[in-house]
Structures are given as structure tokens and as C-alpha cells.
Amino acid sequence: MTQSVVVQVGQCGNQVGCRFWDLALREHAHVNKKGLYDEALGSFFRNVDSRKCDGEAHVVGGRIQHLKARAVLVDMEEGVVNEILQGPLREMFDSTQLLTDVSGSGNNWAVGHMTYGSAYREQIVDKLRKAAEHCDCLQCFFLIHSMGGGTGSGLGTKVLSLLEEEFPEVCRIVTSIYPSAEDDVVTSPYNSILAMRELTEHADCVLPVENQSLVDIVKKIKHMSHSGKPGTVIRRESAIISGQGGLIGAEKPFDAMNNIVANLLLNITSSARFEGSLNMDLNEIAMNLVPFPRLHYLVPSLTPLYTLADVSVPSRRLDQMFSDAFSKEHQLIRADPKHSLYLACALMVRGNVQVSDLRRNIERLKPSLPFVSWNQEGWKTGLCSVPPVGHSHSLLALANNTCVKTTFMELRERFTKLYRKKAHLHHYLHVEGMEQSHFSEALSSLSSLIEEYQQLDATKGRLMPGAPRLRIAR
Known part of the structure; x- marks a missing residue:
């Protein structure tokens, strides 16, 4: 039996992760009527009730009890994690799985990556090791984070490099939420490009998700559900439709968007969690879909x-x-x-x-x-x-x-507009360990990535004489 660990970093990463755990529990309770702790549950949950040595885990109120999520929750603002700990999922996590601060990263990649990355390095590694020790056969780390803010992009990619350092043989699949052009964080292009270099260097697979795509999908669903036309009424309990999930308080505007990303994770992990006639091993995703090591960005559609x-x-x-x-x-x-x-x-x-x-x-x-x-x-x-x-x-x-490459080119364009004016650069350069060369190197890394995609397009994948050779993944 193999297990995987979900690492949630930043506000967005924790909200999406929380929704994933809520929906995953709902799926297991739907299938596992007796509430027995079985292999399917063991892939992403562990049984912590010593009195239930027989593996029994009672279903109470539609939830299977005595379980802890195989997860590590990290955020430098404690708001979302506190909401989770006060909500219906509070029993799923304990202090060994949580790491929070109060001040946040101020939408600054350098603060997340350099400042908090250094300050909390040992604690992060300790929590990752503890999560790994609870697994008999650790197969995969799923990292969930956003690209536009400070903690998700900066500390999220620091955690990614620590995963590679500490667990080099364990597959790293990253779900990255990319900001839209109208993002209200003015420095999001900087944060995204700096994070992109880390993703290209340290991830096995990246599932890029654009905020704007999520907005468009949610609008389309709402338009359909309110049109009143015969055949367009949407069933309320459908898993894709949002609910508060494991959070407290009224439903927020972005809950529906987070819900779609959570369903992406439900689908990619389903083969690990349930039986199937043709189950796909999570390691096979990177092995079969990534012929060149840097070109590991996989476009998801649901x-x-x-x-x-x-x-x-x-x-x-x-x-x-x-x-x-x-x-x-x-x-x-x-x-x-x-x-x-x-x-x-x-x-x-x-x-x-x-x-x-x-x-x-x-x-x-x-x-x-x-x-x-x-x-x-x-x-x-x-x-x-x-x-x-x-x-x-x-x-x-x-x-x-x-x-x-279209997404990456748009991102580069937004970055260049800011960087040409050196706008907001001083906020980054004041951070210890951050230098202007980080920006130019990140931009160069992204441009090189775009060029590799363009080269494939131009030659329809055939290698032309004299063309730079792409390295085949091993």
C-alpha cells in the first residue's frame, strides 16, 4: 500500500487543500458505508485511535472518524488555518502538522522564500519528516500553492526545494494557481516569475491553473443555473458545485473556484484512493508525460x-x-x-x-x-x-x-512592464539575501523555457540539424 502527503502553503493552498480533504472524506464515506479503515483510506489518511486496533473508524454525521489527514499546513498568516481548526475538519489535523506565523509575507516572494524560508527551515523539514514517517511506502508529495502572493510563491517554492533535498526519490506534483492580468496584487508578476524558476528546477510535474479560467467556468455554471431553461437546472449536491467545505462562516466568492481545483486533485488521486480496472500509479504521470525534464507543465481539463x-x-x-x-x-x-x-x-x-x-x-x-x-x-x-x-x-x-507557452508569455509581458520601470523593486532588494540578479536569472529561465516550447512547435517536434538538443528525462 502506498501513501501520499499533501503540503498546503499560503492562503490559497490551504483553502484548496481544505476543500480537497472535505470532498475526499465525502467520497470515502459514500463508498465505505461501514467506516472501516481500509487501504483506500490509508492512502491519504491515517488511523490514530489506538482503541480501534481492528481498523474500525465510525461514520458520524457522514464523516469517517478517528482519521488524520496526511498533510502539512503552512501559512505565514494564521487566519485560514485558524478557520480550518474551528471548522468541521478540525479533528483532521494536529499541531505536528501545522506551521503558522502572524505577519504574512506582504505579497513579497523574497520575504516568503528568503526570510521565512531561512527562519522556519528546520521546523518545515521536521514536519515533512514526521508526515513521511507515518507512511509505510511514501509515493508522492502534492504541493498546493498560488503564484501571485508572497507566502504561496516564495515559501511554497522553498518548501518544494526542501522536498527535493530531503526526499529526492519521492515524486513532487505541484498544483500552482496563476494570477489573472487584473490581479489586485501589483507585484504578482514579480512573484510569479521568481516562483516559475523554482518550479522549473525542482518539480517533477506542475499542474498550472489560471484564476481567469476558474472565473470563466464559475460564471458559465452560474449563468446556466440561473437561466431557467429546461435541461439547464444544475443539481445542487453535485461535487463540482461549491459549498463551504471545511471552513466556517458564509460562503465566499472564491469558494467555487477553489472547489474546481479540489476536484482536479480528487481526480488525479482517485486511482490511489480507490479500486479500478486500469489504475494509474502516480509515479507513472511524470514517467510517461514528461519526455524533457524542464517541460513538465501539464495542462489540466475537467x-x-x-x-x-x-x-x-x-x-x-x-x-x-x-x-x-x-x-x-x-x-x-x-x-x-x-x-x-x-x-x-x-x-x-x-x-x-x-x-x-x-x-x-x-x-x-x-x-x-x-x-x-x-x-x-x-x-x-x-x-x-x-x-x-x-x-x-x-x-x-x-x-x-x-x-x-501562451500563459508564460503573457506572464513575462506583465513582468517586463514592471521591471522596465524598476517599479516596487526596492521592496525586494531590502530583503536579506535577495539581489537584482535573482530577477534577471528568473526572467532568463522563463525565456529559455518559452524558447524550448517554440522550438518544438516550429519543428513539429522533429529535431533539426544544429538545433539545441532538449535533454530527455530519465
């Missing part, structure tokens, strides 16, 4: 994004679900993969779907998807028999596609 309440409306055909997974509307970044090059693609399906359905749809879609010449069969598939609560089936597609 379908369905809602469940229709009117049962008299015929459910969407299975084939439509596969088509949706390759459309812009279901992607969590704003880009068009069909006009770019696929290096590889994973399809992670949940529910009552047959292997034959999976193969038939891949063959149907293949002609419209431009794959690199040397990896025409670059498909990885997973089938988990348990669908998300409120759905009959679902699909997560992870595409290693050169279209991510």
Missing part, C-alpha cells in the same frame, strides 16, 4: 463541470465527455491545445466506463490532435471504478502541450 438535475434530460453521451476534455471551455488554463503540439496526454477516467470506451474515444480523437512525430502513441490511461459524488462518470485530461 469534465463534467456540473450535473444536470432534470433526470428526464438524456445524460450527455460518454463520447461527449471525451470531446469536452479537449475543448478550451473545460481547460483550467486559457489556451488552445488543438493549435499546438502534444508531447503526451493522460486520461484519468472515473465511473462505469469500459476500457473499450476509452480506446474507441482515443482512436476517434487522435486525428484531430497534433502529436509529436516520435510519440504518436503517447497516451497514458487510468480507469477508477468510483465516480465523484453526484456524477455517473468523470474525466481528467492532463496534456503535455506546447500551448502553455
Whole structure:
């Protein structure tokens, strides 16, 4: 039995993580009616009640009790972590899993990475080690953070480098939330570009999620649910629809957005948490989808994004679900993969779907998807028999596609506008250990990454004589 640990850093990382734990518990309680502590639960939870040596974990109020999440929660503002500790998930975490401060990072990557990274290094490593020690066979670290603020981008990427240092053999999958162009944090382009260099150097896989894509998806769902047209009423208990989850107080505007990211994590971890006829090992994601070590940014798309309440409306055909997974509307970044090059693609399906359905749809879609010449069969598939609560089936597609360069080019443009004027630079350079060379090196790293994607696009993946050779991942 393998286990994974979720590391949540910063306000966004902890809110998304909290929602993931809430929905994961709901899924396990839905399937595990007797509340027994089994292998499925053991993958992301541990049983801490010594009186329950037989592994029994009672279901109380829809929740399986006597469990602790395999998680480490880090934030330099204690607000969100305190909310979690006062909410319905409070029993899931104890002091050995938490690390907070009161002052925050002031939306400054350097404060998070340099100041707090140095001050809390030993405590972070200690908490990561304790979480690892509770695992019989540690398979993967999932890091959740945002790119635009200070703690998520700065301390989040510091934690990532510590994971590589302390656990070099354990896979590191990072979910990174990218700011929109209208982000209210004026320094978010600096924070994002500085964080990008760390992600490129230290992650095995990065799942980039754009705030603007989440906003667009939530707007579309709300528009549908309020249109009143026959066949557009959305079922309220559908897992994709937001609720407060494990937080206290009224629902906040960004809860629905966090919910979509939590569902991305539910789908990617489903094979580790439940049985399936074609389960995908988490290590296989990096091994099969990352042919070049730096090009490890995987575009996620989720379908369905809602469940229709009117049962008299015929459910969407299975084939439509596969088509949706390759459309812009279901992607969590704003880009068009069909006009770019696929290096590889994973399809992670949940529910009552047959292997034959999976193969038939891949063959149907293949002609419209431009794959690199040397990896025409670059498909990885997973089938988990348990669908998300409120759905009959679902699909997560992870595409290693050169279209991510659009997001990175927009980010570079916003960074350059600020950096050309040296705007707000002094806030960073006042931080001990931070130098202006960090900015130029981060920009150079990103430009090099963009160039590698452009090179693949220009040659349709064929290596041309004299072209710089991309290193194949081993």
C-alpha cells in the first residue's frame, strides 16, 4: 500500500487543500458505508485511535472518524488555518502538522522564500519528516500553492526545494494557481516569475491553473443555473458545485473556484484512493508525460463541470465527455491545445466506463490532435471504478502541450512592464539575501523555457540539424 502527503502553503493552498480533504472524506464515506479503515483510506489518511486496533473508524454525521489527514499546513498568516481548526475538519489535523506565523509575507516572494524560508527551515523539514514517517511506502508529495502572493510563491517554492533535498526519490506534483492580468496584487508578476524558476528546477510535474479560467467556468455554471431553461437546472449536491467545505462562516466568492481545483486533485488521486480496472500509479504521470525534464507543465481539463438535475434530460453521451476534455471551455488554463503540439496526454477516467470506451474515444480523437512525430502513441490511461459524488462518470485530461507557452508569455509581458520601470523593486532588494540578479536569472529561465516550447512547435517536434538538443528525462 502506498501513501501520499499533501503540503498546503499560503492562503490559497490551504483553502484548496481544505476543500480537497472535505470532498475526499465525502467520497470515502459514500463508498465505505461501514467506516472501516481500509487501504483506500490509508492512502491519504491515517488511523490514530489506538482503541480501534481492528481498523474500525465510525461514520458520524457522514464523516469517517478517528482519521488524520496526511498533510502539512503552512501559512505565514494564521487566519485560514485558524478557520480550518474551528471548522468541521478540525479533528483532521494536529499541531505536528501545522506551521503558522502572524505577519504574512506582504505579497513579497523574497520575504516568503528568503526570510521565512531561512527562519522556519528546520521546523518545515521536521514536519515533512514526521508526515513521511507515518507512511509505510511514501509515493508522492502534492504541493498546493498560488503564484501571485508572497507566502504561496516564495515559501511554497522553498518548501518544494526542501522536498527535493530531503526526499529526492519521492515524486513532487505541484498544483500552482496563476494570477489573472487584473490581479489586485501589483507585484504578482514579480512573484510569479521568481516562483516559475523554482518550479522549473525542482518539480517533477506542475499542474498550472489560471484564476481567469476558474472565473470563466464559475460564471458559465452560474449563468446556466440561473437561466431557467429546461435541461439547464444544475443539481445542487453535485461535487463540482461549491459549498463551504471545511471552513466556517458564509460562503465566499472564491469558494467555487477553489472547489474546481479540489476536484482536479480528487481526480488525479482517485486511482490511489480507490479500486479500478486500469489504475494509474502516480509515479507513472511524470514517467510517461514528461519526455524533457524542464517541460513538465501539464495542462489540466475537467469534465463534467456540473450535473444536470432534470433526470428526464438524456445524460450527455460518454463520447461527449471525451470531446469536452479537449475543448478550451473545460481547460483550467486559457489556451488552445488543438493549435499546438502534444508531447503526451493522460486520461484519468472515473465511473462505469469500459476500457473499450476509452480506446474507441482515443482512436476517434487522435486525428484531430497534433502529436509529436516520435510519440504518436503517447497516451497514458487510468480507469477508477468510483465516480465523484453526484456524477455517473468523470474525466481528467492532463496534456503535455506546447500551448502553455501562451500563459508564460503573457506572464513575462506583465513582468517586463514592471521591471522596465524598476517599479516596487526596492521592496525586494531590502530583503536579506535577495539581489537584482535573482530577477534577471528568473526572467532568463522563463525565456529559455518559452524558447524550448517554440522550438518544438516550429519543428513539429522533429529535431533539426544544429538545433539545441532538449535533454530527455530519465
